[in-house]
Amino acid sequence: MTTYRLGVDAGGTFTDFILADQTGNVRLFKALSTPEDGTHAISDGLGQISEALGQPVSAILANTELCVHGTTVALNALIQHKGVKTGLICTAGHEDSIEIRLGHKEEGHRYDGQYPPAKMLVERHLRRPIRERTLSDGSVREPLNEDDVRAACEFFCREGVEAVAISFLWSVLNDGNERRAAEIVREMLPDVYVSVGTEVYPQMREYTRTSTAVTNAYLGPVLRRYVTRIDQYFRDQGAVTPVRYYQSNGGMASLEVMASRAVNAINSGPASAPQAAMHIGKPFGHENLITVDMGGTSFDMTLTHGGVTNVSKDIDFLRYRIGTPMVQVETLGAGGGSLAWIDAMGVLNVGPGSAGANPGPAAYGRGGTEPTVTDSNVVLGYLNPEYLLGGRLKIDRQAAYDAIDRVIARPLGISPEKAAYGIHSIVNHNMVSGIRRVTIERGHDPRDFVLVGAGGATSLQSPRSRAKSASARC
Numbered sequence: 001m002t003t004y005r006l007g008v009d010a011g012g013t014f015t016d017f018i019l020a021d022q023t024g025n026v027r028l029f030k031a032l033s034t035p036e037d038g039t040h041a042i043s044d045g046l047g048q049i050s051e052a053l054g055q056p057v058s059a060i061l062a063n064t065e066l067c068v069h070g071t072t073v074a075l076n077a078l079i080q081h082k083g084v085k086t087g088l089i090c091t092a093g094h095e096d097s098i099e100i101r102l103g104h105k106e107e108g109h110r111y112d113g114q115y116p117p118a119k120m121l122v123e124r125h126l127r128r129p130i131r132e133r134t135l136s137d138g139s140v141r142e143p144l145n146e147d148d149v150r151a152a153c154e155f156f157c158r159e160g161v162e163a164v165a166i167s168f169l170w171s172v173l174n175d176g177n178e179r180r181a182a183e184i185v186r187e188m189l190p191d192v193y194v195s196v197g198t199e200v201y202p203q204m205r206e207y208t209r210t211s212t213a214v215t216n217a218y219l220g221p222v223l224r225r226y227v228t229r230i231d232q233y234f235r236d237q238g239a240v241t242p243v244r245y246y247q248s249n250g251g252m253a254s255l256e257v258m259a260s261r262a263v264n265a266i267n268s269g270p271a272s273a274p275q276a277a278m279h280i281g282k283p284f285g286h287e288n289l290i291t292v293d294m295g296g297t298s299f300d301m302t303l304t305h306g307g308v309t310n311v312s313k314d315i316d317f318l319r320y321r322i323g324t325p326m327v328q329v330e331t332l333g334a335g336g337g338s339l340a341w342i343d344a345m346g347v348l349n350v351g352p353g354s355a356g357a358n359p360g361p362a363a364y365g366r367g368g369t370e371p372t373v374t375d376s377n378v379v380l381g382y383l384n385p386e387y388l389l390g391g392r393l394k395i396d397r398q399a400a401y402d403a404i405d406r407v408i409a410r411p412l413g414i415s416p417e418k419a420a421y422g423i424h425s426i427v428n429h430n431m432v433s434g435i436r437r438v439t440i441e442r443g444h445d446p447r448d449f450v451l452v453g454a455g456g457a458t459s460l461q462s463p464r465s466r467a468k469s470a471s472a473r474c
Contacts, residue, residue: 004064008042009269010071013296013337013357014456015041019049027052030389030456033296033357038073038226039233041357046237058238067239070246070269073226074219074262076297078318079333079352081119083218084162084193088122089152089181090210091169092129097207098122098214106319118319121218126159128152130168130181138173149181153188163217164189167197167210175202193220200263201323208314211321216263223262231255246272248326249311263324266317269293270300271327274309277302277452286450290435293455296337296374297354299431301330303438303449330438334430336374336457337361340404340423342411348419350426363400364393371407373457375400376423379416382460 007018010033017029029052031044046057053060061067077083088095099120109115130152131145156164164185171178175198182196195217197209227245234243244252248267258265273291281289287307293300302309310328314321318331333352337360340350350373359367361374363383377383378400385397401416409419439446453459 002063004060006061006064006067008045008067008069010038010041010069010073011269011295011297011455012072012076012335012354013360015045017045017049032360032389032393035073035076035356035358037229038071039229042230042233061234061237061239064239065241067234067241067243068246068252069230069243070272071226071265072269072295072298074223074265075267075269075331076354076356077219077222078215078266078320079298079331080354081121082222083121084221085160086122086126086163086165086214086218087152087156087159087161088127088210088214088217089130089149089164089166089185090127091133092131092148094169094206094210095124095127095129098127098211099124100207101211101321102207104316104321106316121214121320122165126156126161128155132168132177132181134168134170134174134177136170136173138170140174140177144177144180146180146184149184150188153185156192157189161189161192162221163193163195165195165197165210165213165217167206167213169206171198172202172204172209193217193224195220200261203323205314205323208321208323212263212323215266215320215322216261219262219266220259223265224259227255227258248324248329250275250309250327261324263322266322267300267326267329267331270298270302270329270331273300273329273452273454274302274304274327276454278304278307280452281450288449289452290438290446290449291452291454292431292435292458293453294431294457295335295455296360296457297333297335297356299332299334299434300455301434301438302327303442303444305444328438330434332430332434334373334427335455336372336377338373338427340371340373340376340408340419340426342408346412348408348412348422348426350423350430361400362403363395363397365396365399368399369403371400371403371419371423373423373427375403376420377457377460379404379420380424382424 005020009016015031015033019027029048031041034040050057130148133142168178195213197213200216201209201212245258246268247264277289277291289304291302312328313325337354338351339353355368361372362368363378404419405416409416
């Protein structure tokens with residue numbers, strides 16, 4: 001009997017499948033992602049596997065001893081700010097800690113008075129003060145005012161809040177008030193996702209704990225819906241082993257853990273890159289590696305030096321402070337589906353918004369009308385102008401041309417070809433800037449590293465990026 005191991009990587013635009021059997025044979029498959037319901041893309045991919053092997057899906061899954069799933073659902077939701085409406089319950093007087101951010105000045109913008117503030121994941125009117133106070137020795141100076149918590153719950157109910165984060169001062173030493181507040185919220189708002197600071201990040205630093213709890217709440221319902229649906233789908237199709245999900249720290253977790261710790265899934269897919277790169281580099285004796293993964297929505301980079309990959313905590317990720325451990329991944333909103341647009345100053349920009357898989361780039365003929373990086377590559381002739389995915393995805397070159405002409409070329413007074421090359425060049429520049437951040441700005445010489453590329457869009461951009469960043473080999 002043949003046994004299998006199945007890897008599923010769900011990106012913002014495509015979902016990739018890797019099937020390995022006990023003899024070491026490996027097969028690759030690819031399907032368009034379906035953000036509205038990830039099971040559709042998985043069904044498509046499993047159908048391709050079934051056809052290739054000549055076996056029903058149920059038989060393949062029954063003989064699958066391990067199924068590992070990496071997903072950028074949480075990451076893409078954070079990049080595009082498509083989480084849920086979130087409320088915050090916090091110690092009175094500390095409603096603005098996530099906005100003050102300890103007075104943090106972001107690198108590269110310390111003296112830039114025009115740099116816009118980060119978009120708040122909890123709007124100001126949804127941050128509700130609670131009268132309570134625990135001191136730095138763990139003693140309770142002011143008991144929890146339960147009426148305040150109940151009033152906050154009633155307010156959240158009226159506002160249509162889907163998730164609530166709870167974070168009190170010094171709860172890491174005495175979480176009694178925080179736990180009681182969580183009990184009240186779960187009692188009054190049983191359908192609301194609850195993220196408790198000391199459960200998500202039980203360590204000192206009030207701002208970091210609050211920001212981590214807020215991010216977890218903002219992404220929690222999105223990820224919970226996704227993993228619940230995926231797990232149920234695999235069971236319905238005959239899987240006998242539970243799906244394991246990749247975490248940001250490089251480990252794996254069950255459905256229950258992922259559903260309650262969405263913040264640990266932000267880099268679910270990209271966090272696996274260093275291990276894959278080391279596996280590829282080992283036969284050649286390479287231990288200094290830079291991984292670049294350009295998919296449909298984001299561009300992710302990691303650095304491994306001497307066979308060791310950094311795992312960081314208390315970092316600012318996409319401008320949000322995350323306390324939980326994460327494989328150090330530099331992420332940009334630059335993928336094949338990233339939208340090209342002109343700002344108020346008449347300057348061409350690319351990203352961070354993305355067309356995703358639905359409607360996708362204009363060239364996909366699925367209803368997209370805005371120009372993307374993929375459309376620029378089609379117009380420039382870097383992509384097959386007729387089809388992708390072995391003919392399963394037809395390409396409409398004229399639609400890509402028209403979108404770039406209408407949105408970019410005519411407003412700027414240039415040809416569609418020049419506009420397309422401008423989009424392509426900006427993305428390359430953004431990639432190089434990202435590579436510089438993970439190398440030169442951290443004291444590494446990029447010439448000492450091998451660039452390992454992955455992702456559907458990387459091969460179109462990485463040779464030029466490698467040349468500009470002076471990486472030794474690609």
